[in-house]
Amino acid sequence: MIFIGFQPNACKKDLGIALSFLLLPWKWVSLRKGIAIQKAEEWLKNFFDSKYCVTFDSGRTALQKGLEAFGISKGDEVLVQGYTCVVVVNAIKWAGGSPVYVDITRDLIMDPQDLEHKITDKSKVLIIQHTFGKSADLEKLLAVTKKYNLKVIEDCAHTIGGNYYGKKLGTFGDIGMFSFGSDKVVSSVRGGALICNDEFLGNKIQALQSKLPLSTRTKILQYLINIPVFMLLKPLYQYGIGKWILAVCKKLNITGRIMYEKEKRGEQVSFYPSKFPNALAELLVFQLEDLDEMNAHRKELGDIYMHGIEHKKILPILDSDTIPLRFNVLVEDPKKLQKIAQESGIVLGNWYDDVITPCSIGIEGMGYKSGECRTAEKYSKMSVNLPTNRNISTKDVLKIIELINNFTEEKGDTRVFPLSSVREGRGESCGHRTQGGE
Ligand SMILES: Cc1ncc(COP(=O)(O)O)c(C=O)c1O
Structure with missing residues (x-):
């Protein structure tokens, strides 16, 4: 079968590391603390040429602590795009801020006009x-943040190594x-980090991280596992x-979850935020x-995919720097497409099948007002x-391309997209910079 998820990055090396921690009791002393954390932080500092790098149990915790480092307090608004993950919104709430949703363009990235x-x-x-992995329109967005004196966190949960005009x-x-x-992009099952160059912010983030508890051994x-x-x-x-068996493992809490039901309801779990465990850092380093x-x-x-999918209007708008x-x-x-794919042994993904996802209390429960991000609602x-x-x-x-081509042909999926943003014809590739926008 073909899977989009279920530990998609895991290879034999990861299996070896995981089993060594699980089966060799003398390694348990280094489950929570050890040199792998420093190694991972040093690697990221070198890669991004940043002065500070601080790791956390997850991207959502990193985001929360980054917001706290800016000193946001009750009533402060944090702007975030619709078409995002529920844990991003939770992080804003736990840091004490209020989310304000900004619409997206056809590229599925923030619309600078709506931001303003x-x-x-x-x-x-x-x-x-x-x-x-598609870079946001940084030039325009950063011009707005400069004009209104806003602080900026780049949420790179979907990219490590992607560039925007070479940076x-x-x-x-x-x-x-x-994340x-x-x-x-790379996976230690769970984990996250912040990088920055500013001394005040760097020290603040380090201080916030040092107050966090260690992850529990059980987790x-x-x-x-x-x-x-x-x-x-x-x-x-x-x-x-x-x-x-997977369902049983999940039910009996034998395996760890990417997201807990409480988080999907916009509630806090008791065992996080916490520090990044050494055992998971070892996976990350590899x-x-x-x-x-x-x-x-x-x-x-x-x-x-770009070349093979015939129905060009359904394609994402990528550019030469995008690593999807x-x-x-x-x-x-x-x-329907997911169902047909599953019948052919292909498990496709449903990330962002709502403006804020996966959310079990309805997006209004996350402070979203219907109609405020129309493009995000549509796409x-x-x-x-x-x-x-x-x-x-x-x-x-x-095989996936064949399935998609049959599906779009069968359905006559000729809905009108903003054509100015999509190049027609075969041969369009990730290697071309195209401009999108509603
Ligand atoms: C856009 C975005 N930001 C942040 C996060 C949080 O990352 P993590 O799962 O490591 O907490 C996610 C989660 O998938 C995400 O999709």
Whole structure:
């Protein structure tokens, strides 16, 4: 079967590390503390040429602590794009801020014009998200933040190594935030980091992190177990038994979760925020060694999708610097496509199937007012993500392309997209910079 998720980055090396921590009791002393954390932070500092790098249990915790470092207080508004993850909004709330939703363009990134409309006297921070690895329109967004004196966090949960006109994403804002969650660019099952160059901010972030508790041993073991469980059960998934065992593991809390039900309801869990555990940092250090290779692979697969999908209007708008974490297409009936794909043994992704997702209390419960981000509402209802991870081969991609081409042909999916933003004809590639926008 072809999977978009289920520990998509995990390879034999990760399995070896996870099993060594799980099976060799003398390694348990280094589950929570050890040199791997410093190694990971040093690696990231070198890569981004940043003065400070501080790790956390996850990207969401990193985001929360980054916002706290700006000293936001009750009533302060944090601008964030619609078409985002519920944990981003939770991080704003836990830091004491109020989310204000900004609409997106056809590129699925923040609309600078709408940003300016949403700014008030209470606006303090802008979170700039590089959705699926596509860089935001930094030039325009940063011009707005300068004009209104806003602080900036770049949310790089979907990119490590992507560029904007030759400069690394994550180095444009006051703070850059990264995620090492299980479906991200590199994965230590769970983890996150902040980078910055400002001394005051760097010291503040370090002080905030030092007050956090260590992750519990139980949680760390649960996340380590994810690797062997997912790697071993994936081949059995098609027979039903794999799916069943995975469900049991989840139910019995044998494996760690990417997101807990409470978080989907906009509530806080008791065991986080916390520090980044050493055992997971060890996984991260090894994953980072393969970053270039994994990014090159994603780019190559992105190009194959671009060339192969016949219905050009459903394609994402990418540019030469985009490394697609997931290749997102926009179709009339995404659920039907996912169902048909599953019947052919392909599990596609549903990230961002709503303006704020996955959210079990309705997006209004997250402070969103219906109609305030119309483009995000429209495109979230059409989004399906295609895989680009290291376990996906060219043959897999060709199979997915065939499925998509049959699906769009069958459905006559000729809905009108803003054509100015999509180049027609075969042969468009990730290697061309195209400008989008409603
Ligand atoms: C855009 C975005 N930002 C931040 C996060 C949070 O990252 P993490 O899962 O490491 O907490 C996510 C989660 O998937 C995300 O999609």
